[in-house]
Amino acid sequence: MLVASGICKTYRQGVWPFRRRTKVLDGVSVSLGPGEVVGLVGENGSGKSTLMQIMVGALPADTGAVDVHGSLGFCPQRPVVFERLTCDEHFELFGVAYGMSRDERADAQRRLYEELDFRRYARERADRLSGGTLAKLNLALAMLPDPPVLLLDEPYAGFDWDTYLRFWDLMARRRGAGRSILVISHFIADEERFDRIVELRGGKAFQK
Structure with a gap:
């Protein structure tokens, strides 16, 4: 690959x-x-x-x-986000950049919110997220189009420990x-x- x-x-x-x-x-x-x-x-x-x-x-x-x-997905060590955009807006923006249809992006977005447990921050701006939640968004954006190589x-x-275990569950499924x-x-x-x-x-x- x-x-x-x-x-x-x-x-x-x-x-x-x-x-x-x-x-x-x-x-x-x-x-x-x-x-x-x-x-x-x-x-x-x-x-x-x-x-x-x-x-x-x-x-x-x-x-x-x-x-x-x-295709290749990349999750950099330092999150590449726009401070004034919400999590939802990041998914919309990156979905367009990846060439995903609206339905494809929405389905993947719902799944990643659930799998990484940060749906409650969907309308929160990036500059107001904690470091851990920002790391979740950073990872989710890399995984959004389900690339063959990550x-x-x-x-x-x-x-935290719960998210660490969720991360490895995600990797096992991939x-x-x-x-x-x-x-x-x-x-x-x-x-x-x-x-x-x-x-x-x-x-x-x-x-x-």
Whole structure:
């Protein structure tokens, strides 16, 4: 469903004449098969978010290639929302952007409100939501069109225990439907929930 191969990325840091080059990713390859949940772990600065941004096309790689089969959903670590829009208005806006019909969007919206338990905030503006509810909206917007491939960057940061369990119920149903999921996390406590775990270390990818 998704294959990233030979990904290299170097950043230039500092000012001339003291500018230096730091290689963050050095030939990293990661694959994601149908019905597979893969964890991507690593220390801060290991290149996890950089790799995910390259996978979704938000950042160019220096070398390497990313091949995606089907549409792709992306839940960034920092929510991309509009402060003055309500949750309902976000769903309407993103539904149009995804090319969904009104009925498709409404059905998916109702389901996600129920599955993530935040229907009571439907008419609340984004700038008035708690961090946990904002994280729910961020995840729901990525899942709205039910994409075959879902890339999640620290998706459950800010979730309470009940929402954390709801999250994994959702992922289990997606896995059962043949969807593919990549989850970035600083650390992974529940390894049994993943089919594979890949660790970024020193610019390289290692299978755990």
